[in-house]
Amino acid sequence: MAAERRWALWLQGLALLWGRAGVGLAHLAATAPPAPACSEFSQRSCEECLKNVVCLWCYTNNTCIDYPVRSILPPSSLCSLSNARWGVCWINFEALIIAIAVVAGLILVSITVCCCYCCYCRRRSRSRPDEEEERLARKREEQRLQSLQRKHERKMKHDEIRKKYGLLQDSDNPYSRLENE
Known part of the structure; x- marks a missing residue:
């Protein structure tokens, strides 16, 4: 019931405003001088x-x-x-049309170039991390292998020195056991 009353009041207010707007426009049209032909x-x-x-x-x-x-x-x-x-x-109109066409063409070409460039850069940037990750993984593996090789060489030298001075017997040498087996 209250909603119906509000709706009716709202419609009356709208009609009143519409009537005032029409009167205002008519008054404005009557006071403004017509533009000369x-x-x-x-x-x-x-x-x-x-x-x-x-x-x-x-x-x-x-x-x-x-x-x-x-x-x-x-x-x-x-x-x-x-x-x-x-x-x-x-x-003149001819020059205006040509100028507008040139400007519009330049805008379209620059937008096209920007889109193509962005797509190309995105594709390259997506592939670069994969290549870079692979390169870093290879480098880490090479460093790990070099480290193991240096460790093995140090161990062999250390064992040779111990054997030379009689501190290491062939039976104590783990490498000699592997060679015998």
Whole structure:
């Protein structure tokens, strides 16, 4: 029951706000002066024409016309691209289109290069630890074998010295037992 009351109050408040917004928009539209038509700036200057964003200046016949918003580019029957100006007077539509295409192409190429480079680096970085781990394991094994070999050589020298001075009998020598067996 309480939820239904809140819903009804909410709908009334929304309707009230909507009505006020409509009144505000009507008041705003009534007080704002209408923008002059683009054709009023014909035979004047490009700068005056292009102060209004919806206008297009054509240098062939010095006319200011409404920009054809239904088509992205103005048709050549209206004004050729090399003679059409929009936004600024110092660059024509043809140069603007070429510049935008070049910038967009550079952005796409750089994004592609970055993606390929990142993928290549990731692949290489994944394989490097495996190679590096194998190299370290081989190095550790070589060091272990060298250490065992040095230990064995020291033991043999030590036994030879002990045998030479009579401190070691052939029966005490563990290596001689292995050789006899």
